[in-house]
Amino acid sequence: MKRDGLIRTERNPRNRRFVNVLLTDKGREVLMHAMLIAREIVDQVMSSINEDDALLLEKTLRALRQNAHQGLECVAKRS
Structure with a gap:
């Protein structure tokens, strides 16, 4: 670059x-x-995708991201 x-x-x-x-x-x-x-x-x-479904998708993706971060933190603490 x-x-x-x-x-x-x-x-x-x-x-x-x-x-x-x-x-x-x-x-x-x-x-x-x-x-x-x-x-x-x-x-x-x-x-x-209608607006309601888009909002539900966003909420679900945020929850998945938060769960993934928490999972990584737990794994890191065990290492």
Whole structure:
């Protein structure tokens, strides 16, 4: 990505051991384009789902994500 001019790197001024990765103007353009495409895909995928079902799907996915995080925390504590 750096070679393509999408990002640039610089040393972190507070801690020189770290490197900050920053989007260039070109990188921001590519990101915005990708976000538009992603929005079109989501709109197409969700086009036949009514609002109530979409809200239920969102609620269910949030619960699954929370359960997954809790499961990972439990596994990490055992390690």
